[in-house]
Amino acid sequence: MSITIPKVYEPGKIERKWYQFWHKQGYFTPKIDPERKPFVVIMPPPNVTGELHLGHALTDTLEDIMVRWHRMKGEPTLWLPGTDHAGIATQVVTEQKLAKQGLSKNGLGREEFLKTAWEWANKSREAINHQHQVIGASCDWTRERFTLHEKPSRAVRTAFVRLYNKGLVYRGERMINWCPRCLTALSDLEVTHKDIAGHLYYIRYPLDNQGFITVATTRPETFFGDTAVAVNPEDERYKDLIGKHVILPIINKEIPIIADDAVDVSFGTGALKITPAHDSTDFEVAERHNLPLVNIMNPDATMNENTGPYAGLERFVCREEVVAELKHEGLLEKIEPYAHSVGHCSRCQTMVEPKISWQWFVRTEPLAAEAIKAVEEGSITVIPERFNKIYFDWMENIKDWCISRQLWWGHRIPVWYCHDCGELTVAVDEPSHCLHCGSKQIVQDPDVLDTWFSSALWTHSTLGWPEDTDDLRYFYPTSVMETGYDILFFWVARMIMMGLEDTGEIPFHTVYLHGLLRDESGDKMSKLKGNVINPLQAIEEYGVDALRFALTTGSSPGNDINLGEGKLKSSRNFVNKLWNTSRFILQSIDAHGIADDSQLIASTIEDRWINSQLSRLIRDVNWLMEDFQFGEAAQQIYDFIWSEFCDWYIEIAKICFHSRSKPSPLPFLINTLEKSLRLLHPFMPFVTEELWQSLKEHSPDKVQMPDSIMIAPYPTAADTAIDPEAEQVMNCVIEIVRSIRNARAEHKVKMDKWIEAEIYNDELLPHLIWQKDIMEKLARVKPLAILSRQRRNPARGEALILVLKEAEVVLPWAGMVDVRAEHKRLTNESELTEARIRTLETRLKDEVFLSKAPPRVQEKDKEKLAMLQDKLRRLHLELSQLSSE
RNA sequence: GGGCGGUUAGCUCAGUGGUUAGAGCGCCUGUUUUACACACAGGAGGUCAGAGGUUCAAGUCCUCUACCGCCCACCA
Numbered sequence: 029m030s031i032t033i034p035k036v037y038e039p040g041k042i043e044r045k046w047y048q049f050w051h052k053q054g055y056f057t058p059k060i061d062p063e064r065k066p067f068v069v070i071m072p073p074p075n076v077t078g079e080l081h082l083g084h085a086l087t088d089t090l091e092d093i094m095v096r097w098h099r100m101k102g103e104p105t106l107w108l109p110g111t112d113h114a115g116i117a118t119q120v121v122t123e124q125k126l127a128k129q130g131l132s133k134n135g136l137g138r139e140e141f142l143k144t145a146w147e148w149a150n151k152s153r154e155a156i157n158h159q160h161q162v163i164g165a166s167c168d169w170t171r172e173r174f175t176l177h178e179k180p181s182r183a184v185r186t187a188f189v190r191l192y193n194k195g196l197v198y199r200g201e202r203m204i205n206w207c208p209r210c211l212t213a214l215s216d217l218e219v220t221h222k223d224i225a226g227h228l229y230y231i232r233y234p235l236d237n238q239g240f241i242t243v244a245t246t247r248p249e250t251f252f253g254d255t256a257v258a259v260n261p262e263d264e265r266y267k268d269l270i271g272k273h274v275i276l277p278i279i280n281k282e283i284p285i286i287a288d289d290a291v292d293v294s295f296g297t298g299a300l301k302i303t304p305a306h307d308s309t310d311f312e313v314a315e316r317h318n319l320p321l322v323n324i325m326n327p328d329a330t331m332n333e334n335t336g337p338y339a340g341l342e343r344f345v346c347r348e349e350v351v352a353e354l355k356h357e358g359l360l361e362k363i364e365p366y367a368h369s370v371g372h373c374s375r376c377q378t379m380v381e382p383k384i385s386w387q388w389f390v391r392t393e394p395l396a397a398e399a400i401k402a403v404e405e406g407s408i409t410v411i412p413e414r415f416n417k418i419y420f421d422w423m424e425n426i427k428d429w430c431i432s433r434q435l436w437w438g439h440r441i442p443v444w445y446c447h448d449c450g451e452l453t454v455a456v457d458e459p460s461h462c463l464h465c466g467s468k469q470i471v472q473d474p475d476v477l478d479t480w481f482s483s484a485l486w487t488h489s490t491l492g493w494p495e496d497t498d499d500l501r502y503f504y505p506t507s508v509m510e511t512g513y514d515i516l517f518f519w520v521a522r523m524i525m526m527g528l529e530d531t532g533e534i535p536f537h538t539v540y541l542h543g544l545l546r547d548e549s550g551d552k553m554s555k556l557k558g559n560v561i562n563p564l565q566a567i568e569e570y571g572v573d574a575l576r577f578a579l580t581t582g583s584s585p586g587n588d589i590n591l592g593e594g595k596l597k598s599s600r601n602f603v604n605k606l607w608n609t610s611r612f613i614l615q616s617i618d619a620h621g622i623a624d625d626s627q628l629i630a631s632t633i634e635d636r637w638i639n640s641q642l643s644r645l646i647r648d649v650n651w652l653m654e655d656f657q658f659g660e661a662a663q664q665i666y667d668f669i670w671s672e673f674c675d676w677y678i679e680i681a682k683i684c685f686h687s688r689s690k691p692s693p694l695p696f697l698i699n700t701l702e703k704s705l706r707l708l709h710p711f712m713p714f715v716t717e718e719l720w721q722s723l724k725e726h727s728p729d730k731v732q733m734p735d736s737i738m739i740a741p742y743p744t745a746a747d748t749a750i751d752p753e754a755e756q757v758m759n760c761v762i763e764i765v766r767s768i769r770n771a772r773a774e775h776k777v778k779m780d781k782w783i784e785a786e787i788y789n790d791e792l793l794p795h796l797i798w799q800k801d802i803m804e805k806l807a808r809v810k811p812l813a814i815l816s817r818q819r820r821n822p823a824r825g826e827a828l829i830l831v832l833k834e835a836e837v838v839l840p841w842a843g844m845v846d847v848r849a850e851h852k853r854l855t856n857e858s859e860l861t862e863a864r865i866r867t868l869e870t871r872l873k874d875e876v877f878l879s880k881a882p883p884r885v886q887e888k889d890k891e892k893l894a895m896l897q898d899k900l901r902r903l904h905l906e907l908s909q910l911s912s913e
Numbered sequence: 914g915g916g917c918g919g920u921u922a923g924c925u926c927a928g929u930g931g932u933u934a935g936a937g938c939g940c941c942u943g944u945u946u947u948a949c950a951c952a953c954a955g956g957a958g959g960u961c962a963g964a965g966g967u968u969c970a971a972g973u974c975c976u977c978u979a980c981c982g983c984c985c986a987c988c989a
Contacts, residue, residue: 035948035949035951037951221986244989292989295988301989308987309989310987368988415917421915584928587918587926588918588983592925592937592938594924594938595925597938601937601949605948608952612949613948615947615948616948657929659927660927663936667936674948675953
């Protein structure tokens, strides 16, 4: 039977097949085994606002790598998928969809609107789940969750009620950020500050008797809401004016001049207009001085009746008109250009208004204290470490969290107001009557909760909390929370707070923060921004494995990732290389056959070498994975397969196949490929499964091999031994071969012809005397990879070139034979001069120093330490010898 | 204003005190070679931002400077 495999890997043909196979086999669903510690990852739930973008592909890939790796290590592994209802985002999308049909949110009414939103969300969820599968995410679909489904919703209500009962959730009239377009309150985090090239307006407020005081403001239109002018009590310029009054222009309202430390003497004129209802600093000043609040805006940021003739104007139009009027009245002293930072809605980029409003808040300070402790004490590890500081800074300065949103889409706040007694009923389940007076005239709070409130519970709500489920007991706390650093505050920090609060335990042991994928202009890719690249396109062109590999390699934790076409291509090429490597090995099995009792006994130097390199790789990869350095691990596997296995071992193997005296390299070819596939499987699951299955078909060990590479054990370092001697010899061989190739290139002559010509050169004849000897040695170390692509070329010819490079020829044996004896013999038998020998000796010393590079992975690595110490000793020794000479 | 990151080949980026600082892409030369041209072989290309310091040894650790980027922050 001959094996026919296409020359080029076609990913589209197998990806779907294997995902369905794994899914059907139930590999994604862990078995609860109380004897074993589980590995648990809860997927950051994507928003149901659209399809997945590259950022999700990155998250999926990194988590899948961890999860597949741990699963292969034999741990009961749960990766729980889910989606997030994404409050504002979904509502905005739904509104836009309705608008296209000429419908409006208010026209439809709450119930109908929600129906439309649900339709969209369900469709979106389906698409998202499908895409996770395309990417190869080995998550447990039997446990899939959606934030708005009954169980997570119940967890949300329970958490709210518990916090309320503990006094950690309260309702208050506070200064909040208001988006005039979304018509809802926003938390501080949902506000993005942008530098605006604005102006500083100097406005004269006439004093009640005579003269005026000039205030500087960026928002002249808010003066309608002024209830005082504040100056610093220490400011000599204004000391006499404190307690006096000014008359607001246009509306002729009298307000006092007060003294407050908050005023910066050096800024503007040193006099600050106080607009308590529209500025948070002013609000605080007003609270200290018991000033009244005057609201001058409608919710949509048009001016209200308190602005007299300007009522109904949009805020910026009003500004222009107010400025014109003040100028007209001679009250505008000057306008200076002024760059300042202004808050914008992170969803719709509308300038937010600070606004006094009744909202629900979480009292975060006590929660944060515990959350800080968890990281400080090391119960939770953050990778990379530098985010610790950022986390602490935020947590230590945390402010109360505004959690109510004036939206329809989301978890309705579980609070009912009594029409009769005015008291609140706060309950997990809808009450039939007021718990205080028994009245049935109760109405639920119309608002919903911030999406991040439900997200904050995600680690435990997905596992069944508040019920005491098997899942919760076994899988909680989870192992790793893997997500982008951009939602450290939004999500990670809040999960730690809420996890600790609700369960008394940390929600996860490790936080792994990846970087952000950016577009050409360096902007963050995000939904609703329109600069999102669909990963499906990349998958279509290059295959999932290539995309996953491109996302993983060449990046490090916490650093932003740039995904170029080049990287995708090279990853695709690597997949194809792997494909063809396997193709060659399978064809070799077919052509040469393999004995059923063939054994892995490394008798030749190249077998010992590849075995050693593989062992080294396995050891390093395991350590790197342990240390969350997936990019580096993938890179090392790539380098091994391409540069060592393919470029050298396989090329040597080809010679071996054609030699009668050498053992078949097949056992080592198969062993190396099979282990490489397993090492690579977490990174590129599809192609490795496909190749592994083919290999299994043809392997003498097929009976012992499991049904899928997914459940095969991950290679561990104990598999084979590292063999420094073999490595050293092969390094020398490689060096020789390189020098030969250089020589060839130098002469720019085709090998055969060049040798033919040189052979008859009289100068060469003396060297030919010991050529035979060299040939024997060459045979011993098998450096004949050089012949790989010159099969018709006699080995003799290649070896001749070695002769020309006598120094290089002698050196390689330093590590494997008695060096001194070798030298002596050469001294006697060849024409080497004394001077030449000295040179060789020096080079030899160097050679010993320059043996194989120590492994890049350190710590834990005693071997390396020993090597270093050894080197150090030699170095000192040599230095002392030099100085004594 | 505070904090964090970055600065390494033409480009995009790895690099965990230790050999001659690497990869991918691009560029140059050569190769149709029965695994792979999505390949093979060879090559050019680096004052590792700058200046000091610690060390037997610094791209890597310390200090300062410059530039780029990000995050946080109520100076109107």
